Amino acid sequence: MSPTTTTRPGAANLPRGEELLHDPLLNKGTAFTHAERRALGLEGLLPPHVHRLEEQVARVMDNYRNKPTDLERYIHLVSLQDRNETLFYRVVVDHIEEMMPIIYTPTVGQACQQWGHLFRRPRGLYVAWPDRGRVEAILHNWPQRNVRVIVVTDGERILGLGDQGVGGMGIPVGKLSLYTACAGIDPAQTLPVMLDVGTENEGYLRDPLYMGVRQKRIRGREYDAFVAEFVEAVGRVFPRALLQFEDFGNQNAFRLLEQWRDRVCTFNDDIQGTAAVTLAGIYSALRLTGKTLREQKLLFLGAGEAGIGIGDLVVSAMVDEGATLEEARRNCWYVDSHGLVVKSRTGLAEHKLRFAHDAPPAPDFFAAVEALRPTAIIGVSTVPRAFDHRVVEAMSAMNQRPMVFALSNPTSKSECTAEDAYRWSGGRAIFASGSPFPPCHLDGKTFVPGQGNNSYIFPGVGLGVVACQARLVTDRMFSAAARTLASLVLPSDLELGRIYPSLTRIREVSAHIGAAVAEVAFRDGLAGVPRPDDVLGMVRVAMWQPVYREYV
Numbered sequence: 001m002s003p004t005t006t007t008r009p010g011a012a013n014l015p016r017g018e019e020l021l022h023d024p025l026l027n028k029g030t031a032f033t034h035a036e037r038r039a040l041g042l043e044g045l046l047p048p049h050v051h052r053l054e055e056q057v058a059r060v061m062d063n064y065r066n067k068p069t070d071l072e073r074y075i076h077l078v079s080l081q082d083r084n085e086t087l088f089y090r091v092v093v094d095h096i097e098e099m100m101p102i103i104y105t106p107t108v109g110q111a112c113q114q115w116g117h118l119f120r121r122p123r124g125l126y127v128a129w130p131d132r133g134r135v136e137a138i139l140h141n142w143p144q145r146n147v148r149v150i151v152v153t154d155g156e157r158i159l160g161l162g163d164q165g166v167g168g169m170g171i172p173v174g175k176l177s178l179y180t181a182c183a184g185i186d187p188a189q190t191l192p193v194m195l196d197v198g199t200e201n202e203g204y205l206r207d208p209l210y211m212g213v214r215q216k217r218i219r220g221r222e223y224d225a226f227v228a229e230f231v232e233a234v235g236r237v238f239p240r241a242l243l244q245f246e247d248f249g250n251q252n253a254f255r256l257l258e259q260w261r262d263r264v265c266t267f268n269d270d271i272q273g274t275a276a277v278t279l280a281g282i283y284s285a286l287r288l289t290g291k292t293l294r295e296q297k298l299l300f301l302g303a304g305e306a307g308i309g310i311g312d313l314v315v316s317a318m319v320d321e322g323a324t325l326e327e328a329r330r331n332c333w334y335v336d337s338h339g340l341v342v343k344s345r346t347g348l349a350e351h352k353l354r355f356a357h358d359a360p361p362a363p364d365f366f367a368a369v370e371a372l373r374p375t376a377i378i379g380v381s382t383v384p385r386a387f388d389h390r391v392v393e394a395m396s397a398m399n400q401r402p403m404v405f406a407l408s409n410p411t412s413k414s415e416c417t418a419e420d421a422y423r424w425s426g427g428r429a430i431f432a433s434g435s436p437f438p439p440c441h442l443d444g445k446t447f448v449p450g451q452g453n454n455s456y457i458f459p460g461v462g463l464g465v466v467a468c469q470a471r472l473v474t475d476r477m478f479s480a481a482a483r484t485l486a487s488l489v490l491p492s493d494l495e496l497g498r499i500y501p502s503l504t505r506i507r508e509v510s511a512h513i514g515a516a517v518a519e520v521a522f523r524d525g526l527a528g529v530p531r532p533d534d535v536l537g538m539v540r541v542a543m544w545q546p547v548y549r550e551y552v
């Protein structure tokens, strides 16, 4: 599909006048040409001078940079998205490094926390517990029919911020913006969904401006039945849609993934997307250390969705390298809020059991580092500054180039700052974080910390799935995405300590990941279209571009 041939109406059946100006997918604002203004009833409704898209971008950026806070910048951008999506995406794509922390973590987290207070106009679909039994009818209310990517949350575990109830809607909205900005998924084909089953957050339940269902969360069988009604209704109303689960509490996330992954086209980004971006970071780091994956011993702080998801994918990649399952699992160790995860512990959650090894307990993370002598520490615990100077110094004494990945979001929850990691390791740490850190200067050398941002992975995976109409999303697709991402890191990136490509190359990265994912789908018989000779070309052509269509 070329960028100018979309499923949107042709000029003859476009809305006219005021209605056209209020349709964010079609509106061009001051960029409507004189001929379009005449033909579409817009004369007099706009100031007379016609601006080019580039000039509109300059105006947005002037205003954007005058805003006093990141939250104000977020509001400015979301309002633009509500008026003119093409201009919004042009702005974001052209300034992706600057905008990513605003439309996604960390700023989106603040927006979720203040959702009821910032609310201006709705975006996406709210499917609430009182609507059970009528979910399919609610999906039919969505104005677009050709939905290809849905991101759904129930708001229970938003970033590292806990239960945000209905305010969690900021996450599907933000993630889908990244699908479009980073991988060219047509915004008309995206659908953010909030499954509102209540909240445990007392502050919200007491807040008169809270906009969600005012009750404690539904759990157990009733919850599962509600999610099932939603997933099955999606299959009927939007049969070509990829369904991404996002920011569910970990008890539900693992179970729902197991329940649905072999039945519908779905994945969980917190588990599988995080795993792939982290595995890619490890592959890049190995280019610096010259070691193999099988030689690594990983110690995680946090044994939740992110941690276990990473462990599972690392294990399958080690097995691909020839390790046995048992050997591979023994290379992955976990410390959770009760200490080292070992066999002798009772009451371990199901998802931790496969990593519970025969070993003495360790009272805290530092003791576990000393006892296990890992090559990499991976923080996915939401415990700020848990990688203190003792931990980083010990890692640096044991390893020439220790991997220190502090992945918890937002920045305030990060296990270690980039500057501390470089300082305490004498510049030897290979550092990555979940939220961005600025470049650091140490002893005359500049370090550019890598951001293990899921946006390197999920948009490209989605693009590949959409382009080849894959029926399922598999772990092999995520491994392929990780290898592809690592292969795109340039030697000049590695020299600066950066183990991910520059975000400015993200659309190119996503195209390559999309092609790698589609190749897996073709090879494994999961694609819904025949394999073309040029798979990368097929993926590129499927990418929507933020440029204006000519209407007349």
Ligand code: NAI
Pocket (backbone or CB within 6 Å): 157, 159, 160, 249, 250, 270, 274, 277, 301, 302, 303, 304, 305, 306, 307, 335, 336, 337, 338, 379, 380, 381, 382, 383, 407, 408, 409, 410, 413, 433, 434, 435, 452, 453, 454
């Ligand atoms: P989760 O809630 O599933 O898991 C958190 C884990 O941390 C649990 O195992 C818990 O026991 C452990 N934990 C809590 N307090 C602890 C303590 N004091 N000491 C040791 N362990 C402790 O959450 P999930 O999804 O695994 O996310 C964790 C963090 O990782 C979040 O901040 C999230 O934003 C971040 N994350 C980062 C990603 C990235 O950078 N690409 C992607 C996904 C998540």
